[in-house]
Amino acid sequence: MHLYISGKVQGVYFRQGMKEAAEKNNVSGWVRNLSDKRVEAVLEGEESNVEAVIDWSRIGPPGLSLSTFKL
Numbered sequence: 119m120h121l122y123i124s125g126k127v128q129g130v131y132f133r134q135g136m137k138e139a140a141e142k143n144n145v146s147g148w149v150r151n152l153s154d155k156r157v158e159a160v161l162e163g164e165e166s167n168v169e170a171v172i173d174w175s176r177i178g179p180p181g182l183s184l185s186t187f188k189l
Contacts, residue, residue, distance in 0.1 A: 119168050123175060124156040125185035132157055132178055139174040143167040156186075 123132075133149045136159060140147065145163035152158050159175070161168045176187060 119161045119172065121159040121161070121172070121175065122152075122156050122188040123159070123184060123186070124154075126181065126183035127157045127178070128155055130179050130181035132175075132182060135179045136171065136175055139171045143170045145171050 128151050133151065136149050136157075139145075140161065140163075143163070145161050145167050147159060147161040147163075149157060149159040161171055176184065178184070
């Protein structure tokens with residue numbers, strides 16, 4: 119699953135939180151900041167586990183303010 123997340127997603131511990139959510143759900147992949155202030159992520163694993171990480175990323179850490187979430 120390839121994700122692009124925009125809004126206030128940098129500087130709020132989003133990447134580390136997503137990494138921890140992925141590890142907890144046995145999901146592999148990567149997450150990175152983009153120069154346009156979005157976050158890009160690729161997730162691989164069992165569908166239900168990937169969905170759990172996606173659910174986390176819609177809520178995210180305190181301070182997160184999503185404006186766009188694109189799969």
